[in-house]
Structure formats: C-alpha cells, structure tokens
Amino acid sequence: MNIMEKIGAAGIVPVVIIEDARDAVPTAKALLDGGIGVMEITFRTACAEEAIRAVAKEVPEMIIGAGTVLSVEQGQKALSSGAQFIVSPGLDDALVCWCKDVSIPVIPGCVTPTEIMKAVARGLTVVKFFPANIYGGLSAMKALAAPFGGIRFVPTGGVGEDNLLEYLSQPYVFAAGGSWICTKDDISQHRFAKITELSRKAADQVKKLAGNI
Secondary structure, eight states, X not given: OOHHHHHHHXXXXXXXXXXXXXXXXXXXXXXXXXXXXXXXXXXXXXXHHHHHHHHHHHOTTXXXXXXXXXXXXXXXXXXXXXXXXXXXXXXXHHHHHHHHHHTOOEEEBOOXXXXXXXXXXXXXXXXXXXXXXXXXXXXXXXXXXXTOTTOEEEEBSSOXXXXXXXXXXXXXXXXXXXXXXXXXXXXXXXXXXHHHHHHHHHHHXXXXXXXXX
C-alpha cells in the first residue's frame, strides 16, 4: 500500500501538538502501542521540524505527516525533516502544486464547492474538512459528496470517541482526524499510558467497523 492507502486503512489521523521535541518519540510509541500507526505533527509550534525528524529516525514504522502547513516553505521543511504526507487547513494552490511536483501526498482543507473543484483540478481525491463541526459535519459532507463523487473527506474538528464510528461509517469519509487521542496536555504531562489506552479504544472501533463491512 502507498501512504494514502495506509492512512485510509488506519481510519484515524491523530492531530499531535508537540511543545517539547523530546515528547515526540514517546508519543509516537504510545500511539503505536495502542494500534495507531499514523500521526500528524502540526507546525503550530517551533519544535515541529525537530519532532518530525526525531520520530522519522527513531520510530520508522510510524507514518508521520506534517499538519497546519501553510506555505511551500513550511512544506519543504516538513519534507526535509522526514514527513511522509502534508496536511493544510486550507487550499493553497502553490503548496498543492509543489507537493505534486515532489510526489508527497497532500490533504488540503476544503469546505466549499469552489475549493473542492480546485482540488479536483489538481488531481486530488482526498481533502480535509475543517473545522467539521463548524461547517456542517456529516450533513455538509454528504451534500458535497453528491456532485463530487470521486472526493472523500478527512473531517477534523468535533470528531471524538463518541462519534468516531458515525463518521467513519460514511462512504464519503476517508479517515477521521482529531486531537482527543493525544491532547496537548496529556503529551506535556507525559500521560503516555492514557494515550495508548485511547488509541486502543479508537483502533478497536475501526476494527469493529471493518468487521461489519
């Protein structure tokens, strides 16, 4: 499987905010111990590059992406640090084109028909839907999926343990993103056992859904 296929199979993309690069590897290992092999480290903090580099080097079995990437420059830093996919909160055409040129998967945020059409024009079939709870959640994605049958969404924002299955059971949902599995506080307080427990619960839901398909 390629990277995007592995993300789709995982079903969950934990959004990870690392404030101290030393926490990156333990967080990655905690997720893996719970059965989740994908993580998105956001560029919201100054240590994002260092954190991605550490995980790429020390936890090679983890599929690691860079999130909150807002420019080509940030994308270049993410790629050089070892990121295997790029996630952006919105659709920046220059960033998408650069990702296509260097063959790194990109999941840009798209919540309107116009944005989705731009993504389709660039050959994309998976886009982020963020913040999902603000822009209409499942009902909005269902409506958008009707004219854009080839597009699938990664809803992020408002997704959690209580509604994960509801999201993932929809054919137009590719995977679900969220920070409930490894919150910023749990990471900074080194509550890695809790992260593993939450990861296991989420991974078990994905397996349960797969078993019913």
